[in-house]
Amino acid sequence: MASEQDTDSRFTDPISGSLALLRRWWRMVCREIDQVAVIEKVRGESGWTPRYAFMTCMSAGIAILGMLLSSPAVVIGAMLLSPLMGPILGIGFALAVGDYKWLRDAGRALGLGTVLAILFCALIVALSPLQTITSEIAARTRPNLFDLGVALFSALAGAYAMIRGRDGTIVGVAIATALMPPLAAIGFGLATFNWAVFGGASFLFFTNLTTIALTAAVMARVYGFSTYLSAKQTFTQSVVIVTVFVALAIPLGFSLRQIAWEANATRQAQELVGDEFGSEARISQLDFDFDADPIAVTASVLTPEIVGGAEERARRTLQRRLGRNVTVDLRQFQVDTEDTTDSTELALARMREQAAATREEIADLTDRLALIAGVDADEVTVDRNTRRAIVRVRALPGAELETYYALEGRANGRAADWDVQVIPPAKDLPAISFDNGEPDAAGQRNMVIAIWAAERLSVPVGVSGSDAAAAIVMERMSDAGVDVRRLPGEQPGFVALSWLAPDGGNGE
Known part of the structure; x- marks a missing residue:
């Protein structure tokens, strides 16, 4: 029995001795760290300040412009300005030491900065003529296990640099790389109502945010930062951290498998x-x-x-x-x-390349016409060969044919090289007023609108009035290609127009 114990001790003593030596060395390393100074530095950079708000907006603005231009260099440049490292590391250290007031303040700064960045990016996208999903934006819509790794390594670098007193711009860039581009993509999705981009980028941001904060908390605990937590609370916190990492890794792993x-x-x-x-x-x-x-x-x-x-x-x-x-x-x-x-x-x-540009142009034109007409995009007919777009407008309360005529003019003004045709509802045709035997200015404009409406609807028009005035109106409308029919009745000073059924009967 004694010989067996001696044999076991020969194998275990070197291992236990090495572990004890490693623990003593690690305690020496931890004693070299000025914990009070580190905590005060992290606390000082994790709150909400005007500088933090301004730099967040500037970084977000550069990031979204770089993503719209599909320029990785510009996106990386935005990271140089991002102040997001402060509050996110503040959350991690506050979790490690159990300072919930600090946790609340850092969380508030991060939350306000997040909302500010998203809204600022959405405003830029809404004002931008470029609203195409570029490769830089698409890359932030399908998070996977590799993205979790990027956030993990960024957090390890950031927490280590902060604890060892070697923090700087490069570490801030590492963390901002994992956070600011997803925020810009969320703003793009919000501005363009693209909920697939919005949802994918939101999941990526949540993944990176949670990973960085929890990793920072683990690093702070490993380096022996003082904590107000009891042993039971510490164990519970460790279980929660592991559970969160596993919960994030499972869907990200499935996403990575799908990409592979x-x-x-x-x-x-x-x-x-x-x-x-x-x-x-x-x-x-x-x-x-x-x-x-x-x-x-x-x-x-x-x-x-x-x-x-x-x-x-x-x-x-x-x-x-x-x-x-x-x-x-x-x-x-x-x-x-x-x-x-x-x-x-x-x-x-x-x-x-030309086909892609044409598809983008058609999609933009379709969306704008649908918005103008108050209809769904699939109700807009586009012929790319003849560059003609046709949309049937829904009846607007109180709107006359002149309103729809103006809508078509405005749509054509905004769509260069396209023939936009708005099909109006069959509203009452305007009367043609006369002065000295000829249509006056208002009558001439009403005649133009009536001819336009008859061409768009392809419906015959009935004309009633004095013989001389009716003959003038019928001649001009007939020359424009409108099917006109004479109706009985005379009105002094103007000619009345009405829609007819295709067989010639009165369509009123």
């Missing part, structure tokens, strides 16, 4: 198209729509020889490999030489 699956699907599609057309062919474009059901794959291939049946074979193979229903739109462009391939690819790239 999509990347693998894209790689398989590239390999499949390459195998189908050979080494001399080149894939000019490969797009996936993973949200569609079935998954939509669009590819453009520059090949020296057109391959028959390639689209169907690619569909079956991809469907088998991915285990999902797939549709494939495979466009083959035959080229002869490498130089021709390069020039063709350049031409295709320009065509895609």
